Amino acid sequence: MGERLVKARIRERYDDLGGRLYDLRYGEEQRVKYREALSLVRLDPWMVALDNGCGTGLLVEELDAYVVGLDLSQALLREARARTASRERVHLAIGDSESLPIRSGVLDATFSFTVLPNLPHPERTLMESRRASSPGAPHIVSTHRKTMTLEEITALIERSCLKVTRVIDTEKSNDWIVLAE
Numbered sequence: 407m408g409e410r411l412v413k414a415r416i417r418e419r420y421d422d423l424g425g426r427l428y429d430l431r432y433g434e435e436q437r438v439k440y441r442e443a444l445s446l447v448r449l450d451p452w453m454v455a456l457d458n459g460c461g462t463g464l465l466v467e468e469l470d471a472y473v474v475g476l477d478l479s480q481a482l483l484r485e486a487r488a489r490t491a492s493r494e495r496v497h498l499a500i501g502d503s504e505s506l507p508i509r510s511g512v513l514d515a516t517f518s519f520t521v522l523p524n525l526p527h528p529e530r531t532l533m534e535s536r537r538a539s540s541p542g543a544p545h546i547v548s549t550h551r552k553t554m555t556l557e558e559i560t561a562l563i564e565r566s567c568l569k570v571t572r573v574i575d576t577e578k579s580n581d582w583i584v585l586a587e
């Protein structure tokens with residue numbers, strides 16, 4: 407199946423599910439991951455953070471920084487817009503995480519929760535996150551343990567020219583949560 411078709415199917419899957427149902431099914435599970443991950447990075451309000459594959463904006467809501475949220479699904483982004491309507495310094499956009507509409511070197515941190523296994527070329531997403539970030543910026547990535555082993559996610563990150571610096575492996579979360587730089 408061609409890359410464009412794969413992405414169209416993914417978009418359709420999330421559009422059909424819709425934001426409300428996504429949150430009901432996965433909201434609590436995702437928030438547990440964020441709590442764990444946010445212990446790994448220090449964000450300041452003046453920083454610019456990207457949530458790559460932001461879905462319904464569950465994480466965007468929790469980040470105290472200027473946040474860019476990018477996602478393929480219009481339906482999930484609609485929910486993200488409603489969720490963050492009262493927030494200043496949030497910019498939500500439809501787009502492809504494998505080809506970020508962001509200039510090089512402008513991000514201070516990136517996040518990508520439970521997105522990589524959806525992608526035809528996950529290294530591109532990580533390399534794009536790296537390109538768009540300042541040198542040494544933290545990149546937090548999570549993947550469900552059922553979809554990738556720790557060795558697989560570590561190898562993927564290193565193929566993308568990033569270095570794994572911490573891994574959170576806790577029973578509280580279904581995901582590997584990895585900090586890379």
Ligand SMILES: C[S@@+](CC[C@H](N)C(=O)[O-])C[C@H]1O[C@@H](n2cnc3c(N)ncnc32)[C@H](O)[C@@H]1O
Nearest residue numbers: 420459460461477478479502503519520521524
């Ligand atoms: C399991 S959801 C995770 C959403 C969000 N990160 C969270 O923590 O709730 C996967 C998300 O990745 C998005 N996605 C998949 N492929 C994408 C791509 N190529 N570019 C941007 N977003 C993508 C989907 O639309 C969906 O919102």
